[in-house]
Amino acid sequence: xxxxxxxxxxxxxxxxxxxxxxxxxxxxxxxxxxxxxxxxxxxxxxxxxxxxxxxxxxxxxxxxxxxxxxxxxxxxxxxxxxxxxxxxxxxxxxxxxxxxxxxxxxxxxxxxxxxxxxxxxxxxxxxxxxxxxxxxxxxxxxxxxxxxxxxxxxxxxxxxxxxxxxxxxxxxxxxxxxxxxxxxxxxxxxxxxxxxxxxxxxxxxxxxxxxxxxxxxxxxxxxxxxxxxxxxxxxxxxxxxxxxxxxxxxxxxxxxxxxxxxxxxxxxxxxxxxxxxxxxxxxxxxxxxxxxxxxxxxxxxxxxxxxxxxxxxxxxxxxxxxxxxxxxxxxxxxxxxxxxxxxxxxxxxxxxxxxxxxxxxxxxxxxxxxxxxxxxxxxx
Amino acid sequence: xxxxxxxxxxxxxxxxxxxxxxxxxxxxxxxxxxxxxxxxxxxxxxxxxxxxxxxxxxxxxxxxxxxxxxxxxxxxxxxxxxxxxxxxxxxxxxxxxxxxxxxxxxxxxxxxxxxxxxxxxxxxxxxxxxxxxxxxxxxxxxxxxxxxxxxxxxxxxxxxxxxxxxxxxxxxxxxxxxxxxxxxxxxxxxxxxxxxxxxxxxxxxxxxxxxxxxxxxxxxxxxxxxxxxxxxxxxxxxxxxxxxxxxxxxxxxxxxxxxxxxxxxxxxxxxxxxxxxxxxxxxxxxxxxxxxxxxxxxxxxxxxxxxxxxxxxxxxxxxxxxxxxxxxxxxxxxxxxxxxxxxxxxxxxxxxxxxxxxxxxxxxxxxxxxxxxxxxxxxxxxxxxxxxxxxxxxxxxxx
Numbered sequence: 001x002x003x004x005x006x007x008x009x010x011x012x013x014x015x016x017x018x019x020x021x022x023x024x025x026x027x028x029x030x031x032x033x034x035x036x037x038x039x040x041x042x043x044x045x046x047x048x049x050x051x052x053x054x055x056x057x058x059x060x061x062x063x064x065x066x067x068x069x070x071x072x073x074x075x076x077x078x079x080x081x082x083x084x085x086x087x088x089x090x091x092x093x094x095x096x097x098x099x100x101x102x103x104x105x106x107x108x109x110x111x112x113x114x115x116x117x118x119x120x121x122x123x124x125x126x127x128x129x130x131x132x133x134x135x136x137x138x139x140x141x142x143x144x145x146x147x148x149x150x151x152x153x154x155x156x157x158x159x160x161x162x163x164x165x166x167x168x169x170x171x172x173x174x175x176x177x178x179x180x181x182x183x184x185x186x187x188x189x190x191x192x193x194x195x196x197x198x199x200x201x202x203x204x205x206x207x208x209x210x211x212x213x214x215x216x217x218x219x220x221x222x223x224x225x226x227x228x229x230x231x232x233x234x235x236x237x238x239x240x241x242x243x244x245x246x247x248x249x250x251x252x253x254x255x256x257x258x259x260x261x262x263x264x265x266x267x268x269x270x271x272x273x274x275x276x277x278x279x280x281x282x283x284x285x286x287x288x289x290x291x292x293x294x295x296x297x298x299x300x301x302x303x304x305x306x307x308x309x310x311x312x313x314x315x316x317x318x319x320x321x322x323x324x325x326x327x328x329x330x331x332x333x334x335x336x337x338x339x340x341x342x343x344x345x346x347x348x349x350x351x352x353x354x355x356x357x358x359x360x361x362x363x364x365x366x367x368x369x370x371x372x373x374x375x376x377x378x379x380x
Numbered sequence: 381x382x383x384x385x386x387x388x389x390x391x392x393x394x395x396x397x398x399x400x401x402x403x404x405x406x407x408x409x410x411x412x413x414x415x416x417x418x419x420x421x422x423x424x425x426x427x428x429x430x431x432x433x434x435x436x437x438x439x440x441x442x443x444x445x446x447x448x449x450x451x452x453x454x455x456x457x458x459x460x461x462x463x464x465x466x467x468x469x470x471x472x473x474x475x476x477x478x479x480x481x482x483x484x485x486x487x488x489x490x491x492x493x494x495x496x497x498x499x500x501x502x503x504x505x506x507x508x509x510x511x512x513x514x515x516x517x518x519x520x521x522x523x524x525x526x527x528x529x530x531x532x533x534x535x536x537x538x539x540x541x542x543x544x545x546x547x548x549x550x551x552x553x554x555x556x557x558x559x560x561x562x563x564x565x566x567x568x569x570x571x572x573x574x575x576x577x578x579x580x581x582x583x584x585x586x587x588x589x590x591x592x593x594x595x596x597x598x599x600x601x602x603x604x605x606x607x608x609x610x611x612x613x614x615x616x617x618x619x620x621x622x623x624x625x626x627x628x629x630x631x632x633x634x635x636x637x638x639x640x641x642x643x644x645x646x647x648x649x650x651x652x653x654x655x656x657x658x659x660x661x662x663x664x665x666x667x668x669x670x671x672x673x674x675x676x677x678x679x680x681x682x683x684x685x686x687x688x689x690x691x692x693x694x695x696x697x698x699x700x701x702x703x704x705x706x707x708x709x710x711x712x713x714x715x716x717x718x719x720x721x722x723x724x725x726x727x728x729x730x731x732x733x734x735x736x737x738x739x740x741x742x743x744x745x746x747x748x749x750x751x752x753x754x755x756x757x758x759x760x761x762x763x764x765x766x767x768x769x770x771x772x773x774x775x776x777x778x779x
């Protein structure tokens with residue numbers, strides 16, 4: 001049993017932490033957003049130069065062969081900095097899907113550029129009527145010679161406005177919620193009939209609504225087998241949940257620590273706020289719930305790294321807890337900061353907003369608790 | 381489709397090493413071979429401890445090697461906990477074995493160690509703990525039981541009252557905090573005494589708790605004579621010794637392994653409760669509560685592993701260990717509460733035998749008893765004060 005990072009992981013953690021503390025003050029982050037950009041090109045170039053884009057990708061594809069634990073190390077630090085650059089959309093989701101299902105030719109065409117940061121990816125898996133069900137898909141793909149023709153709509157696609165290549169799930173067979181008959185396509189965003197309309201999300205990031213009108217995609221751009229895309233979708237979502245949870249953990253740590261610091265400085269009724277027991281206990285609760293999230297994140301990450309989809313039940317447990325605790329810690333941090341917690345001036349509110357969005361990404365806490373409690377262990 | 385395997389192996393690892401796996405099967409075999417079958421329970425119990433002793437200190441897993449303990453790694457302790465939680469092991473009491481013994485090992489004289497430790501190990505002498513008093517609960521240092529030195533300096537004369545003294549009515553001896561000085565801070569002036577329970581001047585009155593059980597007592601001391609050589613360590617320094625012991629008591633109270641077993645029983649019980657065409661486990665509100673509980677327990681199990689792994693690496697217990705008692709006891713109570721809910725109206729039946737669901741009678745008494753878990757060993761609110769101060773680093777401003 002060992003929960004310490006190895007030497008390489010420790011080095012990565014130190015270097016990501018340094019990047020965040022050197023370049024990611026709240027002020028510099030907010031100025032990127034104010035400039036109307038989705039993220040900073042300069043920061044993205046730095047992230048690529050430092051080798052983090054390839055860290056978790058297989059060596060055969062030009063990466064360093066890392067796994068979910070390495071992703072966790074990076075995402076936790078990114079969470080502390082509220083990093084805007086699309087590591088999650090491009091690498092954790094996009095590159096992972098390509099690795100799981102892309103032909104050699106497709107991977108060689110796209111992945112080197114992704115690792116160098118020249119090409120960005122996005123993953124369109126959601127549709128409005130589906131709420132959080134990945135298998136509920138109305139976007140259709142029909143065969144036409146050696147092409148597929150896609151029609152439909154993909155919703156809330158993170159980084160959709162910046163990506164050069166978009167991965168979408170579409171129905172090639174079966175009924176609306178069948179898990180077979182789903183196929184994944186890699187589409188160049190310059191393709192005719194594809195429209196990405198980008199907008200800001202409340203956490204400072206961006207997403208896009210994507211409409212597909214007779215978009216023609218060559219057969220060679222299918223990931224995995226036709227009709228069999230659901231397994232890839234599940235694997236990518238599982239890794240995505242782990243990464244979002246690590247990011248959330250970083251944000252939660254900042255929130256509870258900032259609150260402990262602030263309540264010792266701010267005085268009311270001739271006392272530092274932290275003198276009041278009711279506030280102390282609220283902060284102890286925040287700290288305890290944070291530690292519980294950390295424990296479950298370690299558990300889920302190790303289980304997924306060791307046994308893949310078989311660890312899905314633990315991943316449901318994790319996303320439920322992260323969603324529930326993340327929003328609670330965020331709300332309490334604002335409450336304990338009083339009026340100042342309501343301002344954009346402090347970091348508190350920005351972490352809170354990110355945690356709210358994380359809860360809703362890839363299924364919220366109610367959704368995952370339901371999945372957890374309807375698994376076989378609960379059947380009579 | 382196959383999932384690419386990472387080439388780099390992570391050191392973060394929850395898998396047991398081959399040595400740990402073989403230890404695990406050795407423990408399993410031992411527990412299986414020596415499980416109680418039939419016949420004289422007491423004879424079996426004492427013999428079980430003898431056999432465990434012959435394995436090399438398995439009768440005292442937590443004692444240091446120097447005192448005959450097995451010298452296990454934290455992982456081995458974890459394996460032992462897990463395996464014993466799912467096996468039938470003889471009953472055992474923590475007072476002598478886990479609470480007094482560490483104090484004697486750290487602060488007792490050689491003579492006291494030789495005199496008391498062997499009988500504790502052999503389960504021949506039952507101890508009880510004389511800490512709380514009517515005016516000293518969570519604020520333990522407020523205790524008033526007085527021990528006055530006789531003019532010849534050979535004895536203490538003890539007068540006062542202890543309360544919530546678990547199993548005082550069957551105990552042979554008591555370890556007791558008494559006030560030997562009234563000057564200075566209230567934490568100073570406390571001494572740690574050992575004396576027999578069966579003597580004149582000691583009166584034990586039962587207190588029946590909500591579950592109907594008699595396990596705690598009120599104990600009155602009237603001019604009880606205790607030889608000076610029965611004092612552990614220095615006079616007036618007892619608080620220091622007791623504090624270390626309290627810490628020990630708190631970390632032992634999380635009961636994660638037992639909760640894992642109890643949760644599985646709860647699920648089985650609920651699946652046996654019929655409701656319409658299905659069972660109670662099909663009821664979304666109930667099932668959701670069980671699921672929330674299970675997730676918390678899954679996290680706490682890993683919190684305990686993190687704490688064990690830190691100890692294995694020779695580090696001090698990290699902040700994660702401070703939350704184990706708080707979370708662990710809360711989880712135990714939630715399991716008990718859901719058991720009562722599962723029992724429905726049958727949880728009300730309070731006769732000698734269960735009515736309706738077989739688990740309901742024990743479920744109610746277990747639930748009522750469990751309300752004490754967040755009170756004894758330092759109430760949860762006091763624990764939170766401790767975490768705020770020692771872990772979050774919040775200092776009193778002095779204003």
